[in-house]
Amino acid sequence: MSRPIGYYVHHHGDGHRQRAIAIGQLLDNVMLMGSGLAGRTGNLAFLDLPDDRLDDSFAGIDHVDRPSSLHYAPLDHQGLRQRTAQMTGWIAEARPRLMVVDVSVEVAMLARLSSVPTVYVRLSGSRLDAAHLDAFRGATALLAPFHEALDDEEIPGWVREKTFYAPGIVRSGSQDATVNDGVVLVVLGSGGGLSNGEHWAVAARAAPAWQWRIIGPCTVPSVMPANLQLRGWVDDADAQIAAAGVVIGAAGDGVVSAVLAARRPFICMPEPRPFAEQASKANRLAAVGGAIVRHDWPQPEEWLRLIGQAIAQNQQWPTCLNGESGPERVSRWLDALGVPAVTNRSHIV
Structure with missing residues (x-):
């Protein structure tokens, strides 16, 4: 069995989980990770992470000063410490060949700091703030779950060039319905x-x-x-x-x-x-x-x-x-990405 692919699933909204399951079912070895996944991943392995929210809702507001490369980093939050430890612990033990992040700039940075190539799921909109752009730069590739024609006109060319456009990942089984x-x-x-x-x-x-x-x-x-x-x-x-x-x-x-x-x-x-x-x-x-x-x-x-x-x-x-890629095309693309070569093997003395 090949080294695994990690797949981070954001807990706000259900589209992230649906995409992960559709793609994960076609991969040889995948580990889903996120909060509230127990009983909701079908037959796929998962790492259920502690909740990082400050309250029962999730507005993405942490009420603290933070670096511009981060979106959400509340201070002195035990759940956040525990989930970070679980993810890095799994990375150290499993040595994943790839980490798909749908979505979190913080998890993308954590994976990159842990020497794991990342694929960042790029959602619609004008995501040109410093945190998103840093996540895009640090990723090996970007995955957009929509048609290229629907991409925001302000998105820079270098971001588009790194992007794999994949509409229709979660298929509708009712396209032959009588209208x-x-x-x-x-x-x-x-x-x-x-x-x-x-x-x-x-x-x-x-x-x-x-x-x-x-x-x-x-x-x-x-x-x-x-x-x-x-x-x-x-x-x-x-x-x-x-x-x-x-x-x-x-x-x-x-x-x-x-x-x-x-x-x-x-x-x-x-x-x-x-x-x-x-x-x-x-x-x-x-x-x-x-x-x-x-x-x-x-x-x-x-x-x-x-x-x-x-x-x-x-x-x-x-x-x-016209046309939809479906999860098969995405899974083949992820499998083919591989692990980047180590650019500097010299020893520090």
């Missing part, structure tokens, strides 16, 4: 600002010929229109997206990937995120013709026009959004 042209599907996520049921009730009344369905968390409107249905959390979101006549949602990785995989008409309403992650992705979708984008809440009389625009745009699918 219901009369359904508008609204896809909501936790913690989003689009979950006001009163607003969606107004939208449904403004387009009464359409059946409006909402999946994800949404408040119940005081008066429910006959053509609006709240389905809450569902286990088949990809299938419902693939079967919808039109999809409305934010610009998170999950919904965008599912919409592009199924090639559905899309009205994208990006939400505020660090490093303008969703705004950047939505703007690139609009630029290449992959979505109708609204950064503000539409007036009631605008909904029918927006739906029509999304349908018309979808009839000319942009070629730059």
Whole structure:
């Protein structure tokens, strides 16, 4: 068996874990590591790390002065000390040939300081702060889980040259669904600002010929229109997206990937995120013709026009959004990266 690949999984959001499992299942020897992984990695080995959060939420704020090359480094935190010790202990014993980091500039630096080549997962947005740029420089390669056409226009050429673009790592198994042209599907996520049921009730009344369905968390409107249905959390979101006549949602990785995989008409309403992650992705979708984008809440009389625009745009699918790499292509690429040569073997005397 080859030396292992370590794979760090951030605990904020579930996309990191889903990518890790999809790729890890195709690697010969991989160790997932992160907080809260117990019982959530399938048959893959994992190292469950102590929590490094300051409270039950995770805002990524440590309330201390720190070097510009770090994002999150709270002081005197026992969980952070323990997780750092566990990771470096595993590295010393297992001698990994590669460390995939999805995502944390601190873990990327820790792996590099431990003499392990890193692959840093580069998310969307204008990530040009000192910490991100240092993580990019220190990495052997970068992995972007999106189409190259959706990369932020401000990203420097040297970062793009190090990047392996890999859309569709987590595959949708419902791309052959029968489309219901009369359904508008609204896809909501936790913690989003689009979950006001009163607003969606107004939208449904403004387009009464359409059946409006909402999946994800949404408040119940005081008066429910006959053509609006709240389905809450569902286990088949990809299938419902693939079967919808039109999809409305934010610009998170999950919904965008599912919409592009199924090639559905899309009205994208990006939400505020660090490093303008969703705004950047939505703007690139609009630029290449992959979505109708609204950064503000539409007036009631605008909904029918927006739906029509999304349908018309979808009839000319942009070629730059064709094709998906899938996890197989990524796993082959990771396997081929290997261990860099030692550049200086001289002894210090």
